[in-house]
Amino acid sequence: MAVRDYIRQRFFPHLWCPGCGHGIVMNGLIRAIDHMAIPKNDIVMVSGIGCSSRITGYVDVHTLHTLHGRALAFAAGVKLSRPELRVIVPMGDGDALSIGGNHFIHAARRNMDITAIVMNNRIYGMTGGQFSPLSGSGTQASTAPFGNIDPAFDVVSLAKAAGAGFVARSTTYHVTEMIDLLKQAISHRGFSVVEILSQCPTYFGKHNGMESAVDMMENFRKNTKSLGKIPEGYSEDKVLRGVFVNENRPEYCQEYERIIASAMKGET
Amino acid sequence: MTESLAFMQGNEVCVEAALYAGLDFFAGYPITPSTEIAEHLARRLPSIGGKYIQMEDEIASVCAIVGASLTGHKVMTATSGPGFSLMQEGLGFAVMAEIPMVLVNVQRGGPSTGLPTGPAQGDVMQARWGTHGDHAMIVLTASGHQDLFSVTVEAFNLAETYRTPVILLLDEVVGHMRERVMIPEKNQIPVIDRLRTSVKAGVDYHPYLPREDGRLPMSDFGGEHRYNVTGLYHDMWGFPSTNPKVVHGLIRHLTDKIRHHAMEISRVKEYHLEDARTVMISYGSSARSALHVVNHRRARGERIGLLELQTLWPFPYSLVAEKCENARLIVVVEMNLGQMLLQVKRAVRHPDRVMLANRVDGVLITPSDIQSILRLIQGKGV
Amino acid sequence: MKKILKDIRINKAWCKGCGICVHFCPGKVLEMDENDKANARYPELCICCMMCELRCPDLAIEVISDDESTDEVSS
Structure with missing residues (x-):
């Protein structure tokens, strides 16, 4: 199908700013779904609140636009109650890891078959450019007028430590890689996390000396490196991309089916 | 089943x-x-x-x-x-x-x-x-x-x-x-x-x-x-x-x-309200104690009844007004500082006749608690 | 398999003029028009890499191409 068959065209042009990386993530996500030929009726997309979460308004699947930070909790209810559905949860960085941080680690721990996409633009965009837990110390934001002293989470390490079965990272510059990682994540049976570095030229860029989306994507190109291309003794300070975890661990809904089977037999 | x-x-x-x-x-x-x-x-x-x-x-x-x-x-x-x-x-x-x-x-x-x-x-x-x-x-x-x-x-x-x-x-x-x-x-x-x-x-x-x-x-x-x-x-x-x-x-x-x-x-239960001059209004466990008091006093000939609320919200204002129409005294029994009391006062024709019998110390309000409060309200000493 | 360009369609109503497609186009096919919208000025230089389409945040670009070998079959 064409991209237009996956979107609610009447809402376009979308509300995101010119050059916003979230549009590229949506673009890539649609391609991934199309390549995998998943019927639209089988997909539930759940989002929270923020710029990122508006994606659910645009994609023509079953969409649930929820509360700030809580998307994964709603998604758990959708998935466990109907495990045959594919549940995809696009989230912002503040949404996923600040207000939703607890839900994020527990979703990873349970390893329920849900795909979480962290659209990391390192800023609260919807509210006008406040620092997020992924901005990192030394950055500038409207609520850090003297510079940010809050260190950042590493989404990959966090997801890995919390038990996610699949963890990957890409950027909006590396679109073909992004699409490939999204496909792998959606196919993975278990909780999968894909962090996608996404540009917010309007706020993060403006506050941090990058005037345009192009500058920011150039930055993703220059300052990231694919895991597969790291030579022996690599020590450059670049953000790594690729698949960090890909392990088959017991998936929650399948495990629960075992519980049902024993309960029905009257075992305790 | x-x-x-x-x-x-x-x-x-x-x-x-x-x-x-x-x-x-x-x-x-x-x-x-x-x-x-x-x-x-x-x-x-x-x-x-x-x-x-x-x-x-x-x-x-x-x-x-x-x-x-x-x-x-x-x-x-x-x-x-x-x-x-x-x-x-x-x-x-x-x-x-x-x-x-x-x-x-x-x-x-x-x-x-x-x-x-x-x-x-x-x-x-x-x-x-x-x-x-x-x-x-x-x-x-x-x-x-x-x-x-x-x-x-x-x-x-x-x-x-x-x-x-x-x-x-x-x-x-x-x-x-x-x-x-x-x-x-x-x-x-x-x-x-x-x-x-x-x-x-x-x-x-x-x-x-x-x-x-x-x-x-x-x-x-x-x-x-x-x-x-x-x-x-x-x-x-x-x-x-x-x-x-x-x-x-x-x-x-x-x-x-x-x-x-x-x-x-709206779901309510009515106990002896037909001729009640004293209407107690209560819900949840408080209503158990209130009912006990009503039965006890009825046995002695007092015209007292209980309106037990099972639907708290939407509050049944008109029903409460109707049931309290002929009451000289309305006593709301609850374990808080008068949250339903306010609603009852809003509902009835004579809010000044509405009194509170409550307990807020983590202990169930008992029939004797309510009896003491009623005796006080009715001017009969504790 | 080499691809042959049939058309580059740009939905000007959706394009917000961010310039990502223009900047990263390896063949320098695209430019901004007088309304600051993307414009396929030199389609003959297009190598059908699809990067403009995939990187467009506005879903405003469609690169229509035919695989050389299947051209006759599909047309």
């Missing part, structure tokens, strides 16, 4: 009644004095092919049941004071998105962690107004196990009928008390199932366009109709809107669908 006699805790009665009503998905987080509901369901649900999940907190619990309700399931969560506070945001979402669900709050003493094992009825106003913004809310309660059974089934029925969250506001005494209960056989109490749309695939389905009777047929997530659900003000397709007409229409719909059916939703 045939009728059977049981002797069980209130929390367990709530579980059995919820299953009777068709509950098949529960998400929760342990908290005294509601925990037994989760414990029983963790065992009972999988044995009927249902799902139980223990979430990371109460916020996640209420969100998870909303998700499961959208896939077509009958859902519930249970909590107490602090957890109820945490659930307010998700509860508001369910109001806005018109999600059928049941939230049980087995009240404890508050504010804060308060008295985890002590009875109180201090969440009456929070149940009504805890989530932000104008909204309507259906809140039910019961004082004994047989009523608890039917009220719990009713909570699910109302949730489905009005596509709304329904709060079952119990208290520690009812939740933990053990009492005889007759579990009715199937169909003895009517169970209302999810109203699903008859709109065929490929035909425009408007998830938020009420029918003429005000009801909104649902389409399960995963079904033929793809639509949007949001906590934002939304149009008939479920898409966000800031159009003043749409916003006004929705807030009116959300409140009117309950306000206009207040009489149908």
